[in-house]
Amino acid sequence: MKSQTPQHALQASDVNDLRSAIALLKQHHGQYIETDHIVDPNGELAGVYRHIGAGGTVKRPTRIGPAMMFNNIKEYPGSRVLVGVHASRQRAGLLLGCKPEDLAFHMGQAVKNPIEPVNLSAGSAPCQEQIFRADDPDFDLRKLLPAPTNTPLDAGPFFCLGLVLASDPELGVSDVTIHRLCVQGKDELSMFLAAGRHIEVFRQKAEAAGKPLPITINMGLDPAIYIGACFEAPTTPFGFDELSVAGALRNRAVELVDAVSVPQKSIARAEIVIEGELIPNVRVQEDQHTHTGHAMPEFPGYCGDANPSLPLIKVTAVTMRHQAILQTLVGPGEEHTTLAGIPTEASIYNAVEAAIPGFLQNVYAHSAGGGKFLAILQVKKRTATDEGRQGQAALIALAAYSELKNVILVDEDVDLFDSSDVLWAMSTRYQGDSSTTFLPGIRGHQLDPSQMPDYSPSIRDRGISCKTIFDCTVPFALKDRFVRAPFQEVDPRPFAPELFD
Structure with a gap:
């Protein structure tokens, strides 16, 4: 495998096609690799990339890794196949x-x-x-x-x-x-x-x-x-x-x-x-x-x-x-999360911000839902009258993106991009009987295999879903009892500079 670095530094503003995008990625360690090893496009290519960088909902083991160019395609001399350009939020x-x-x-x-x-x-x-x-x-x-x-x-x-x-x-x-x-x-x-x-x-x-x-x-x-x-x-x-x-x-x-x-x-x-x-x-x-x-x-x-x-x-x-590059993806991989999820996030943010200015801090269309089924909404309750607005934000999100199935609400001190932190909020700031809102009988996404009448008697037709809101935020009146353990603020770089290059 090989990686190259261009002589002149490129910026995102210089990108106008796939080739200039590749040149930009080559400047950043760990974002792009190539291989001249012969690969069969029939199953083998995807099987290889599963281990290199597919991520997403792909069967484990998998991981998030670099984009990968295959330069030697079996029975297609001169062809090149590129996979994984979008398979990383950092790369996006x-x-x-x-x-x-x-x-x-x-x-x-x-x-x-x-x-x-x-x-x-x-x-x-x-x-x-x-x-x-x-x-x-x-x-x-x-x-x-x-x-x-x-x-x-x-x-x-x-x-x-x-x-x-x-x-x-x-x-x-x-x-x-x-x-x-x-x-x-x-x-x-x-x-x-x-x-x-x-x-x-x-x-x-x-x-x-x-x-x-x-x-x-x-x-x-x-x-x-x-x-x-x-x-x-x-x-x-x-x-x-x-x-x-x-x-x-x-x-x-x-x-x-x-x-x-x-x-x-x-x-x-x-x-x-x-x-x-x-x-x-x-x-x-x-x-x-x-x-x-x-x-x-x-x-x-x-x-x-x-x-x-x-x-x-x-x-x-x-x-x-000339020397055309065929670009592809691994179906359930992180690449789908980037392509579908980031526009989902933007749609939800714009809609909620228009209705409740300043309340929604950020939104993440989680890779567990392929960028479509699951959204994490980070909100900030500033006054007592903000209590309840988290539910309104979730309803707006479901309206702004009809294929969304589940919404998890967290406070501003929770890292919505860290699944462990989100599950921590669910474990310590959520009670199933009082913190869950069920919205049955709503049209979802036809590729959700659980949306079938034989899965649940509440589903009247294929593609109908029960949408759910999980409120993992602290009630405003109790916020002073849910303060995370404080640590001294220090600069760690002098102690371990190799970790912060």
Whole structure:
């Protein structure tokens, strides 16, 4: 394995694509490694990274570690696969130019100050340095790109970080979303679209008119684009272009270019772009070639069920940079927590701050919930009249992010990013019968395997959940009885300088 350091120091503001992001990471010890050891994309690559840096809800043993470039892919000479760019909160802070604990505030400001994308002229985009058209008789997506599988149960090879760009066929507004994309043939992909997603609305409109929906699948991107794209309604309502969040994060507009084979835009500095059309009234079984019954490992840590009927993408072209990098992730890993969780945190913080200014100190979308199911809210009760506002903050959080399932409330003296400290608060400042609020019968996330009628008689339909608020804050009137043991404030660096470099 090898790591390199560039000659000139880069800042987060210098990042405008994946390659400049890698160059930035190379400057920081422990954030990026490479290997020339040959690896099979079919299961082995994910199996290796599980031990290097996957983290999240991946089966133990795993850990948070560096991003990793695989330079030698079995049966794909010249291809490179990168995994784990987002698999660390510290790394996200480096790439976005802020402290890890300030990411929610940083993202919250970006979504309130969007900068719209701009268009480049044809022939000037790095993503189109190489063009492979599907009408070429030798075209075969399966041989062109090393789409990985995560486990032996996967329905097939998946593109796990394919940012789909599509437009409303009636209104013209665009949206970007990361979707589950399974390779089904030499020029075919299945696409999983959750109900209510904006691109699913676009697809339904096109299908009702009997027309295909042109799309581009953009991979290998500036990390700000991926993270910005993961905001959801109501924070980013219908018609809001999430690429403008990335523009705000970089203070520089994201560049787009006309696709070469469909009437749609591509992200100009992407490593790889798959162009195609969602075909109306055509459905395929996700595991039609493997019949495993499973799709791939999803963020809750389980192998999701294969969908029996998914829309089909007919690929029309692939464009890419020279020596293109295919970027992927390990489904249940920490990378999902970063991508989904930081926009979740920003959405919750902005909503609560607007309703109760100064009360919410910070928020963490915990990796145990994949950045979606579990949020820790740190609050500060300043006066007696603040008692009870912690429950209001939790309700606002549940409204701001509909897929959130559980909220844990802690005081300002608890480190919300330290699970041991949060559990300490639950152990010493929480009584189950009086500190718990149950909200049954509310729509949750369809990938939560416990949200089924046969799991609990209170669940009327799949996807319905009991949402729960755990109030681990001290009642304001009792705060003087719950003061943490004081220690002398000292500077430890002269005693152990090697620990504080």
